[in-house]
Amino acid sequence: MKVRLRKAIAMKKSWSHVTDNKLRGAYGETDYEKQRIRVNKKKHKKDKELLLDTIVHEEIHKKHPKMKEKNVKKLAASKTKKMSTKTKKRHYSLYA
DSSP, rough: OOHHHHHHHHHHOEEEEETTTTTOSSEEEETTTTTEEEEOGGGGGHHHHHHHHHHHHHHOOOOOOOOHHHHHHHHHHHHHHOOOOOHHHHHHHOOO
């Protein structure tokens, strides 16, 4: 996995953002090999802020693949709180 991760990051191909409501057991997923971030919007129907938190969470995983999950969660929560309305709309539009 480490070799594939290094190759994927080295290629620097643009990442795709996909809505996948069939994603099982997870709110979102970052796939380094395919350079794709998938979000399950169905699980976020009740709480849009949770959707934004998941999007930011997965973006952090993309930028910092070796960061511990605990730290990713803290960073995502703090970034989401500080985010402007314009930035929130931009993040939502990636998964429209």
